[in-house]
Amino acid sequence: MRLRLLLDLASRQLASRSHSGVVRTVSVLSVSGIAIGVASLLLLQAFMSGFQDSISSFLSAANAPLLAYAPGSELLDGGDADLIAGVAASIPGAGGISPFIEKAAVASGNNGEIAGVIVRGVDWESEYAVTGLGGILGPPPGGAVLGKDLAARLAVSEGDSVRLASSESATITAAGRALVDTIISVPVARVCDFGLEEYNSGLVLTERGLAEALFDLRGRYTAVGIGLEPGADGLSVAARMAGELRDEFVEARHDRFMLCEAFLTRHENLFRAFGLERLAMSIVLGLITVVALLNLSSALSMIAMEHRRDLGVLRAMGASPMSVIGIALTQGSLLAVCGCGAGMAFALVVQALADTILPIRLESSVYWIDVLPARLDPGFAAAVAAFTVMACLLASLFPALRSLSVPPAECVRNE
Amino acid sequence: MSEQPAVMACEGVTKSYGQGDSVISVLRGIDMIVHRGEIVAVTGPSGSGKSTLLNILGILEPPDSGRVTISGTDAWASGEARRALLRNRNLGFVFQFHHLLEEFTLLENTMLPALLAGRSRREAAGLAADLLEEVSLTPRASHFPSQVSGGERQRAAVARALVCSPGVVLADEPTGNLDAANGGKLQLLMRSLCGTHGQAFVIATHSESLAAGADRVLRLSEGRLSACPV
Ligand SMILES: Nc1ncnc2c1ncn2[C@@H]1O[C@H](COP(=O)(O)OP(=O)(O)OP(=O)(O)O)[C@@H](O)[C@H]1O
Numbered sequence: 001m002r003l004r005l006l007l008d009l010a011s012r013q014l015a016s017r018s019h020s021g022v023v024r025t026v027s028v029l030s031v032s033g034i035a036i037g038v039a040s041l042l043l044l045q046a047f048m049s050g051f052q053d054s055i056s057s058f059l060s061a062a063n064a065p066l067l068a069y070a071p072g073s074e075l076l077d078g079g080d081a082d083l084i085a086g087v088a089a090s091i092p093g094a095g096g097i098s099p100f101i102e103k104a105a106v107a108s109g110n111n112g113e114i115a116g117v118i119v120r121g122v123d124w125e126s127e128y129a130v131t132g133l134g135g136i137l138g139p140p141p142g143g144a145v146l147g148k149d150l151a152a153r154l155a156v157s158e159g160d161s162v163r164l165a166s167s168e169s170a171t172i173t174a175a176g177r178a179l180v181d182t183i184i185s186v187p188v189a190r191v192c193d194f195g196l197e198e199y200n201s202g203l204v205l206t207e208r209g210l211a212e213a214l215f216d217l218r219g220r221y222t223a224v225g226i227g228l229e230p231g232a233d234g235l236s237v238a239a240r241m242a243g244e245l246r247d248e249f250v251e252a253r254h255d256r257f258m259l260c261e262a263f264l265t266r267h268e269n270l271f272r273a274f275g276l277e278r279l280a281m282s283i284v285l286g287l288i289t290v291v292a293l294l295n296l297s298s299a300l301s302m303i304a305m306e307h308r309r310d311l312g313v314l315r316a317m318g319a320s321p322m323s324v325i326g327i328a329l330t331q332g333s334l335l336a337v338c339g340c341g342a343g344m345a346f347a348l349v350v351q352a353l354a355d356t357i358l359p360i361r362l363e364s365s366v367y368w369i370d371v372l373p374a375r376l377d378p379g380f381a382a383a384v385a386a387f388t389v390m391a392c393l394l395a396s397l398f399p400a401l402r403s404l405s406v407p408p409a410e411c412v413r414n415e
Numbered sequence: 416m417s418e419q420p421a422v423m424a425c426e427g428v429t430k431s432y433g434q435g436d437s438v439i440s441v442l443r444g445i446d447m448i449v450h451r452g453e454i455v456a457v458t459g460p461s462g463s464g465k466s467t468l469l470n471i472l473g474i475l476e477p478p479d480s481g482r483v484t485i486s487g488t489d490a491w492a493s494g495e496a497r498r499a500l501l502r503n504r505n506l507g508f509v510f511q512f513h514h515l516l517e518e519f520t521l522l523e524n525t526m527l528p529a530l531l532a533g534r535s536r537r538e539a540a541g542l543a544a545d546l547l548e549e550v551s552l553t554p555r556a557s558h559f560p561s562q563v564s565g566g567e568r569q570r571a572a573v574a575r576a577l578v579c580s581p582g583v584v585l586a587d588e589p590t591g592n593l594d595a596a597n598g599g600k601l602q603l604l605m606r607s608l609c610g611t612h613g614q615a616f617v618i619a620t621h622s623e624s625l626a627a628g629a630d631r632v633l634r635l636s637e638g639r640l641s642a643c644p645v
């Protein structure tokens with residue numbers, strides 16, 4: 001049968017106004033069901049990956065992809081850093097290194113507020129080489145960089161200065177009072193949006209020399225950041241690094257431990273929770289889609305029933321069994337294409353709105369980020385579409401086979 | 416007539432419905448030959464099996480036993496696809512109720528068998544338009560079945576049955592739900608089409624007048640067929 005005739009027969013049956021419009025209504029309803037199922041699956045995927053990707057990209061932007069550190073907060077020295085640099089150079093995929101100091105301190109600004117902060121002292125040049133900080137900060141600043149929420153809390157802006165006090169070298173007197181002996185005043189060079197609430201409200205980035213002075217750690221580091229070459233897999237490079245470092249440190253020289261891990265594994269629980277949540281939601285929405293498909297198959301059965309006589313007449317006029325199946329499959333694919341198309345279009349529109357004029361705001365102290373981005377994955381969309389079309393074709397096949405199993409006379413007999 | 420080749424024949428056809436105790440034997444051994452260009456009327460009381468016989472002759476339904484041959488081909492010896500082809504090329508149907516497809520105009524309905532036969536849209540439209548002209552429906556060609564009268568629908572159904580120039584047209588009570596005037600018109604129409612296109616007609620009918628216009632009248636009763644004097 002020619003395609004045009006097939007499409008004609010299939011589509012006119014679907015849009016049939018006769019039989020008191022029931023067929024048309026049922027077609028529209030089942031298409032809407034599929035559209036809703038498809039749209040909710042796609043949007044779930046889009047927002048969950050948008051959320052996860054943006055948290056992980058903000059996390060990774062401000063940190064080196066791999067970290068080497070000694071367990072138990074033991075400090076590292078220049079010799080350790082050289083060893084680590086040597087190991088990193090020998091492993092494909094690992095990049096340069098950037099030793100840094102990161103410790104808790106207390107900050108105060110113009111309004112008498114005091115805030116607990118994390119001070120990270122870095123060498124700007126090597127830090128820029130292993131992290132994405134350059135993209136956030138621009139040229140290396142000549143002073144401290146504060147997260148925007150922290151700056152607001154301390155009522156400081158660029159050009160002001162903050163005082164940083166370390167509790168590190170406090171001594172406890174007999175009276176039990178802590179005496180802080182290091183207070184340093186630094187100019188605020190930048191106030192910066194790191195994208196993550198955790199950093200915006202508590203991170204102070206400085207030149208490493210200043211952190212050395214603040215924490216009294218001349219020539220020593222708390223950890224070493226290691227870069228990753230583009231395309232390298234962080235987890236496997238981290239695993240190789242860890243193995244090599246153990247050989248180097250435990251067995252060969254120092255008789256102590258040195259660990260290496262991918263930065264994001266520090267947040268493994270978070271990502272695992274995301275994964276679980278996503279799985280649960282996917283199951284629920286997948287079930288919605290299955291319900292929509294069942295609804296479609298009953299709609300197709302009904303349409304086939306309503307047009308039972310027409311199918312009998314077509315067979316009497318010489319439509320082959322393949323044509324009858326062809327009509328049904330065409331109907332199934334028309335409904336699938338309309339449903340999938342509408343669902344995808346809806347998802348795309350929501351994504352476009354969320355990315356432009358109607359951003360979805362989040363409470364950043366709860367969700368870490370303040371705008372929820374949507375990231376539709378074309379591969380996932382294609383998989384959903386393929387599944388839906390296959391299921392629609394299957395659903396349309398059964399009524400057709402059933403109507404073929406009776407002789408045409410049954411269908412054309414006068415009721 | 417008998418020197419004309421047979422376009423349709425059946426031999427020893429039986430058919431019964433139901434199961435167990437409630438079996439009704441509708442056809443009990445029917446032999447029948449339809450020649451080219453003749454009009455055969457099948458009469459009989461309601462429930463005597465006229466529709467059943469026409470359905471079996473039109474290979475819309477298998478007989479319990481016996482053979483149905485269409486233009487020399489044993490219809491039930493091959494598959495459904497072959498039968499579809501036989502129906503398309505050799506048979507035309509006019510049902511008691513028009514059975515036009517509601518979603519298609521009269522012209523499109525008339526084109527359908529030709530489209531199913533694989534003809535081009537233009538060719539099919541040409542054939543259909545000619546036939547609609549012959550049944551005086553040209554002004555109604557673009558109307559839907561629900562927009563025209565019962566008689567017009569039935570005439571369109573006749574046009575549709577003829578569009579592929581089949582050897583035989585099977586008409587089950589074609590005038591059954593038409594008034595006498597329309598019935599008479601349809602009868603004249605079939606007669607003239609038979610003359611111009613050379614189709615054979617097998618008409619199942621209660622109507623004395625329709626039967627009277629036939630070349631042969633067969634009477635179906637008790638599951639058997641007997642010739643009636645015209
Ligand atoms: N599918 C079926 N199942 C059971 N019985 C059937 C079936 N089709 C027909 N019959 C029975 O077979 C008999 C013949 O039916 P058929 O429709 O052929 O009669 P008919 O001569 O066309 O009658 P009418 O003049 O009223 O149209 C009837 O008794 C009918 O009840």
Ligand SMILES: [Mg+2]
Pocket residue numbers: 465466467587
């Ligand atoms: Mg009947």
